[in-house]
Amino acid sequence: MAHLEAEFNRLLQLAQAEGSQMGTVRDRIVQTIYREAQDIAEKAVKLKGKAEDVDRMIDNVVTSKIWGYPLMLALLSVVFWLTISGANFPSALLAEFLFGLQDQLTALFQWAGAPDWLHGVLVLGMYRALAWVVSVMLPPMAIFFPLFTFLEDLGYLPRVAFNLDKLFKKAGAHGKQILTMCMGFGCNAAGVIACRIIESPRERLIAILTNNFVPCNGRFPTMIAMAAIFMGLLVSNYNSFTASALVAGVVVLGVSVTLAVSWILSKTLLKGIPSTFTLELPPYRIPKIGSLLIRSVFDRTLFVMMRAVVVAAPAGMVAWILANIQIGGLSILAHLAGWLQGFGCAIGLDGFIVLAFLLGLPANEIVVPILIMSYLAEGAMVELDSIEALRELLVNNGWTWLTALNMMLFSLLHFPCATTLLTIRKETQSLKWTVLAALIPTGIAIAVCFVVAQIVRGLGLF
Amino acid sequence: MGLTAKSTGIYAFLEDLNQSSVKADAIIALAGNPNTGKSTVFNGLTGLNQHTGNWPGKTVVLAKGNYLYRHKNITLVDLPGTYSLLANSADEQVARDFICFGDPDATVVVADATCLERNLNLVLQVMEITPKTILCLNLIDEAKRKKIEIDIAALENILGIPVIPTAARDKTGLKELREAIHQTVFGKRCNHPKPMVYSENIEVAIEKIQAEVENLFQGRINSRWVALRLLDGDTTIIQEMRNYLQRMEPKDQPVSETYKEVECCGSFGSRV
């Protein structure tokens, strides 16, 4: 056994002695190969005239001092606008279909003479959670991912990193982090995987730990609903534009927190020299739309969707069971919420909201349905047909605009979902960083909500 | 050193590869710089849906796919896009380890025809490891548009390996690529890749240790390349060589099939 290794070590020593005499072996190797490449290219490649450099012309606009940033913001807005407004209609359609199917399922269970609890666990718990997740998540993702993939395949995203690198450098992070954040809008787990494009371990870890501050598809619907409710509670007359602006404000806050936390991490836990930044700006290429659609739908949309479905099903079952098993006249859910009430109140929320976030750990999109279910106490998740109905329900349960605001903030800043955490575990190969990835955002979320609640109450606004 | 090194990294992947339901007649590695349309070539050959992008170094997971050509089942392994096999990123290590220690039956390097000089860097590095290298000159349509003309015959002649121009987006040239792979693996075709000649002191140093390296690895890996890496003193590759030796030791197998074929080409060891 040891024979080969000893032999190898001997050879290694010999080689190192030789190598050290020569000095920079690597330099010579690389230089020789590149010279050879240049030589061969000169022999085999001919340039027949000069083609117009379209890429350069595009880049003159895309990365210009004047147009660079506005264009980026405009594109981001267009992607969001298309995603949000384009998803509304198919979402409603899907919900109608899936919840219609639920009645059929109920009928089937009754026909088969199944016990109530079985119908409850499977249909009212599991199926409803699935129906909700699919109808809320699928349409926006089916729009967002192809759009994102289009920009990616086009070659635009590296330009974004080029434009924004200085900002990230100041925060001790890598310019490519912005791309992992863009991906995070679709799904934080996907965003965490995307962090592989960052070569240096330190900057990559920073990107992984902060990806959660970008609200993913599962949280976006919550943000939009809360923005509408907040505006509705604050002023009697508001338009959807101000609500959208509020959502945009929350996204900007998320980006600011990302930069701040990145900066703090790079000064404390992840101290170190910024590593090399080399970024290729590849030629622009118009993607083939057909294959782009197939790939983004199958590889990204359905992939992420399936993962959410797998965690939502058991979560729906557990939530139903907790809401329907009564101890001393109160459901377990209500008991748990009671214990959390004091804490929830201190951070401007209530016990049910905190519990919904905890039960929503498997997937962010089931937080609101669980919350509604607990308020209604009817023991199953429902979809309220309008935002007004939802507002009424919430106000009846003691909500103020502070609750809506803090719900948004908590949703933006709190711990990543279980899928994202598992992905972080896989990507970092470390339990320590996974735990930190949950603790850092949760700590920030609690602190921010607490401060906001105290200020608002201190000012006597409530 | 324990047994742990044996089933991690490349070896875990190889074991996984061997256990797949369809037994492959040949395993082909697909290497290339980022942004060369490598994944499009991969999809075009295998029909497997896999994401391609313009982002440098994005394909980090090793994807594999199969296709049938002339009754042979070919497994294609899509390596991460890299500029080189020398540097320190995880991507480059994965690509290098697979080409060097994974013992693929052939390695296809996808190059961007609009930017050949830069891409040749990787091609030449792969050619140093294995003579069974095929150059897939992708984006040839784009090169034409940019008024770049490439003399394929001359390139083939200089490099000493098959050069196949393709435009994978339009599936142009993929049939020829399949044929070239088939010929390289199953045919009589022998490549004679242009050897890299380094400065005299490096060549002298290589010569000093090459014979012993050849003995140590029983001719299973290219001894000239190993000698060069040892001189370079790259720690990651040295660790990988230790792992390789560890795996080699208990078995003492007869010299593998591939090695014999390679030997017929006379490209390992004896050539400078």
Place this chain on the structure above:
Amino acid sequence: MSAAEFELTRLPVGKRAEVVRVGSVGSMRNRLLDLGLVPSTVVEAVRKSPAGDPVAYKIRGAVIALRSEESRQITVRSLD
């Protein structure tokens, strides 16, 4: 450093220069070498990012952006 040699950082956009030496060490050096930044390589400054840093250079046919920390380590000689 002779008079005609200067740091790559100081190469104006649109101008070309030839690499004289790469001063960085360790993994940064290897990375730059792999991009083809070896002595006698011709480099052209293509554009600055809106914030002034990083700067994109045309290196052996590809456009590569480098931060000033990296380009400062590269000594070049003007070709224009």
